[in-house]
Amino acid sequence: MNIKTKNLSVDIGRKNIIHDVSIDVEKHEFVGIVGPNGSGKSTLLKSVYRVLRPSAGMIEIDGKLQNEISLKESAKKLGVLTQSSDLSFDFTVEEVVMMGRTPHKKLMEPDSDEDYEIARDSLKKVGMEDLTDREFNTLSGGERQRVLIARALTGQPKALILDEPTNHLDIHYQISLLEIVSSLGIEVFSAMHDLNLAATYCTKIYMMKKGQIVSCGTPKEVFVPEMLRDVFGVNAEISENRENGRINIIYTGI
Numbered sequence: 294m295n296i297k298t299k300n301l302s303v304d305i306g307r308k309n310i311i312h313d314v315s316i317d318v319e320k321h322e323f324v325g326i327v328g329p330n331g332s333g334k335s336t337l338l339k340s341v342y343r344v345l346r347p348s349a350g351m352i353e354i355d356g357k358l359q360n361e362i363s364l365k366e367s368a369k370k371l372g373v374l375t376q377s378s379d380l381s382f383d384f385t386v387e388e389v390v391m392m393g394r395t396p397h398k399k400l401m402e403p404d405s406d407e408d409y410e411i412a413r414d415s416l417k418k419v420g421m422e423d424l425t426d427r428e429f430n431t432l433s434g435g436e437r438q439r440v441l442i443a444r445a446l447t448g449q450p451k452a453l454i455l456d457e458p459t460n461h462l463d464i465h466y467q468i469s470l471l472e473i474v475s476s477l478g479i480e481v482f483s484a485m486h487d488l489n490l491a492a493t494y495c496t497k498i499y500m501m502k503k504g505q506i507v508s509c510g511t512p513k514e515v516f517v518p519e520m521l522r523d524v525f526g527v528n529a530e531i532s533e534n535r536e537n538g539r540i541n542i543i544y545t546g547i
């Protein structure tokens with residue numbers, strides 16, 4: 294599935310938050326969006342999953358203009374993991390994960406055995422199958438994050454939009470989550486803070502600064518010392534693994 298934005302701008306109130314942003318997520322790509330705090334990563338993702346309305350430019354999902362697709366159809370196609378995970382009511386883990394089936398159902402349609410099976414499978418994928426009856430709000434931050442990923446997978450999406458998916462996760466589950474999403478064979482568009490994890494898992498990177506894309510390419514092309522200095526204000530050395538060609542960023546100071 295293809296996700297495209299062209300010359301996208303988003304204003305909130307009178308403030309321009311992102312400006313002239315063009316991105317392209319193509320078949321089988323894992324596209325990372327990186328940038329300092331407040332650079333506009335979540336705003337870009339929110340406009341793609343339709344929480345924010347663009348003030349200019351266009352968004353295309355699977356070759357169709359976003360506003361020509363119903364919200365339900367979008368929700369079926371795009372699995373979303375957002376940054377905030379508080380639910381106001383005491384739902385169990387299973388109930389939260391079953392919410393992922395909603396876009397596939399008609400109003401008041403009861404859940405089927407197949408729905409439960411898909412939910413159980415998703416919980417297994419994230420190692421949370423033993424906590425199905427726990428109240429979601431009693432889980433740790435990392436456990437919640439894994440349940441929310443399971444909810445996104447339960448929708449059997451064609452692409453995943455992830456906002457800092459490894460937030461709260463210990464290193465084992467950071468790697469496990471990125472392995473899971475990259476093995477699904479669907480497109481992934483994800484805001485990432487850990488540049489080394491982005492370098493390992495992303496096939497393409499967009500780097501943002503002050504609401505604009507300032508660099509785009511493979512991790513090796515984008516993560517160069519000058520850009521890291523300019524955009525993040527850090528000094529870094531880049532080493533390359535000769536066997537797999539992956540790069541590793543070593544921070545040497547600010």
Ligand SMILES: Nc1ncnc2c1ncn2[C@@H]1O[C@H](COP(=O)(O)OP(=O)(O)OP(=O)(O)O)[C@@H](O)[C@H]1O
Pocket residue numbers: 305308310328329330331332333334335336337
């Ligand atoms: N509702 C809002 N009202 C005013 N400003 C907002 C609003 N939402 C976001 N912003 C501002 O827009 C800018 C971009 O925010 P955004 O959340 O997209 O950044 P980000 O790159 O995802 O940041 P982080 O890495 O901290 O999550 C920030 O300066 C933020 O304060």
